[in-house]
Amino acid sequence: xxxxxxxxxxxxxxxxxxxxxxxxxxxxxxxxxxxxxxxxxxxxxxxxxxxxxxxxxxxxxxxxxxxxxxxxxxxxxxxxxxxxxxxxxxxxxxxxxxxxxxxxxxxxxxxxxxxxxxxxxxxxxxxxxxxxxxxxxxxxxxxxxxxxxxxxxxxxxxxxxxxxxxxxxxxxxxxxxxxxxxxxxxxxxxxxxxxxxxxxxxxxxxxxxxxxxxxxxxxxxxxxxxxxxxxxxxxxxxxxxxxxxxxxxxxxxxxxxxxxxxxxxxxxxxxxxxxxxxxxxxxxxxxxxxxxxxxxxxxxxxxxxxxxxxxxxxxxxxxxxxxxxx
Numbered sequence: 618x619x620x621x622x623x624x625x626x627x628x629x630x631x632x633x634x635x636x637x638x639x640x641x642x643x644x645x646x647x648x649x650x651x652x653x654x655x656x657x658x659x660x661x662x663x664x665x666x667x668x669x670x671x672x673x674x675x676x677x678x679x680x681x682x683x684x685x686x687x688x689x690x691x692x693x694x695x696x697x698x699x700x701x702x703x704x705x706x707x708x709x710x711x712x713x714x715x716x717x718x719x720x721x722x723x724x725x726x727x728x729x730x731x732x733x734x735x736x737x738x739x740x741x742x743x744x745x746x747x748x749x750x751x752x753x754x755x756x757x758x759x760x761x762x763x764x765x766x767x768x769x770x771x772x773x774x775x776x777x778x779x780x781x782x783x784x785x786x787x788x789x790x791x792x793x794x795x796x797x798x799x800x801x802x803x804x805x806x807x808x809x810x811x812x813x814x815x816x817x818x819x820x821x822x823x824x825x826x827x828x829x830x831x832x833x834x835x836x837x838x839x840x841x842x843x844x845x846x847x848x849x850x851x852x853x854x855x856x857x858x859x860x861x862x863x864x865x866x867x868x869x870x871x872x873x874x875x876x877x878x879x880x881x882x883x884x885x886x887x888x889x890x891x892x893x894x895x896x897x898x899x900x901x902x903x904x905x906x907x908x909x910x911x912x913x914x915x916x917x918x919x920x921x922x923x924x925x926x927x928x929x930x931x932x933x934x935x936x937x938x939x940x941x942x943x
Contacts, residue, residue, distance in 0.1 A: 618674050620843075621921065623851065623874035624773055631674075631873060633842050638677040639670050642832040642871070644846035644854065645728070647685040647824075648709035649694040652716060653895035654911065654926065655880040655888035659847045661912055662877045662920040664722040666845070680725040681835045684710055687732050688790045688824045692810055702811050703732070716898040719908045727835050731827040732811075739830040740822045741815040744802050746865040748817075758805030758818060761786055764797060767860050771797065773874060774852035790824035800857055802826050825857035829870075833862060844871035848878050880915075881925045888926070901931070910934040 620631040633639045643663050646652050652660075660682075670676045685691070686706040695705035710730075717724075729736055744760055747753050752766045764770045765783040781797040788801050801823040806812035812819045822830075832841055839862060846855065855874065862870035879887045888895055901911050913934040918924040 618670075620873055620875065622872075623876050624871075629873070631842075633676060634840065634872065635837075637675075638679050639674075639843065640836040640841045641667070641670075641678065641680045641843040641845065642828070642836060642841055643680070643682045643725075643844075644828055644850055645682040645684050646709070646713055647688060647690060648706040648713070649688075649690040650890050650895075651709055651712045651897045651899075653888055653890065653897050654901065654915070655895070656847075657716065657720060657898060657911075658880045658915045658924060659845075659877040660717065660722055661720060661915045663845055663875075664720075665916065666843075666875065667723060667725070678726065679836060681727040681729065681832060682725050683828060683831050684713075684728065684730045685824060685827060686710070686730045687811060687821055687827075690790070696809065706730075719898060719902070720912050721908070729831050729835060731822065731831070736827070736831050736834065737813050737822065738815050739834040740826045741803075741817050743826060743830045743833070743861060743865045744817055747802065747861065750864060750867075752860075752864040753802060754799075756786065758820065759788070759801050760803040760817060761799045762802050762857070762860060762864070763799050764860065767864050769863070770860050771856065773859055774856045776852070776856070797853070797856075800825060800853065802861070825854055826861055828854070829858045829861040829865075832858075832870075833866070838868075839863075839866045839871075840869040841871045843873045843875055845875040846877070848876040851876060877920045878923045881923050883925065883927045885925070896926075904928075906931050906935060907938070910938055913938055 618631045619628050622629045646656060667678060667680060671678060691702060691706055695702045698705055752762055753760050754763055764781060776797055785798045787798045803817055804820050804823055806819045811821055833839060859870050882888055882894060910931055914930050
């Protein structure tokens with residue numbers, strides 16, 4: 618089997634590193650809203666990859682898809698809704714399970730939450746190893762990753778080292794795509810924010826450390842076989858995951874990187890929660906379309922090419938499905 622690898626920018630021969638089991642991690646939803654069909658383009662494509670690895674490759678699967686249930690957006694959403702963080706995120710996790718079942722997406726072996734205690738402990742242990750290896754510094758109660766300590770930083774996104782802002786810190790979980798800066802591993806507890814203390818001081822994890830720790834804990838250490846997600850995660854999220862994981866273990870984090878391109882609206886605009894221009898699975902069904910037609914549309918263009926969604930394409934998918942069924 619051959620698979621395009623974002624890290625090498627070429628199609629490479631693939632087989633699992635350990636025995637017959639593919640150990641694959643995919644970034645799941647940040648659960649501050651219901652997932653939209655742009656998110657589900659990624660999950661449907663990953664479902665096809667999973668089924669192909671099993672049915673064509675003959676491999677066993679150990680796949681992890683996480684829920685990011687603590688970050689700037691989930692905290693702000695819970696505060697606005699007047700709910701505890703867990704109760705607020707529970708509703709969107711339940712909605713994700715409902716939508717994946719409707720779209721015929723197979724269940725995976727592990728679906729951890731960032732705030733599970735075992736995962737928080739793993740994050741702190743990763744941070745402690747990074748501190749021991751000289752990759753961190755502390756400021757105002759927070760712990761940051763110093764990107765200048767890792768010469769390979771930027772290899773996935775092919776970043777220009779000239780443009781890296783050594784010593785410039787970023788606290789936000791969602792920051793400018795073109796700005797490579799030292800990022801927060803552990804954030805000092807803010808007023809009325811959830812906080813944990815497992816040995817590095819009271820606070821909460823930064824977004825990036827969550828996935829590094831969960832992938833390494835649940836997939837039995839580095840290197841894992843495949844790390845997957847939407848193309849918008851290449852930088853900063855996946856680049857920072859590599860920095861944390863390889864900085865703490867001294868080993869390659871993931872052998873293959875698999876990224877799914879954006880879903881665009883009719884005018885060529887990316888569908889995004891932050892832009893407020895989203896459609897979710899339930900809204901598509903509410904217009905009288907079948908879930909199978911939506912899945913058909915989401916698979917109608919190669920996963921590494923942008924897909925333009927229109928209502929006309931959905932109607933055409935319905936007609937194509939009728940012909941197949943007939």
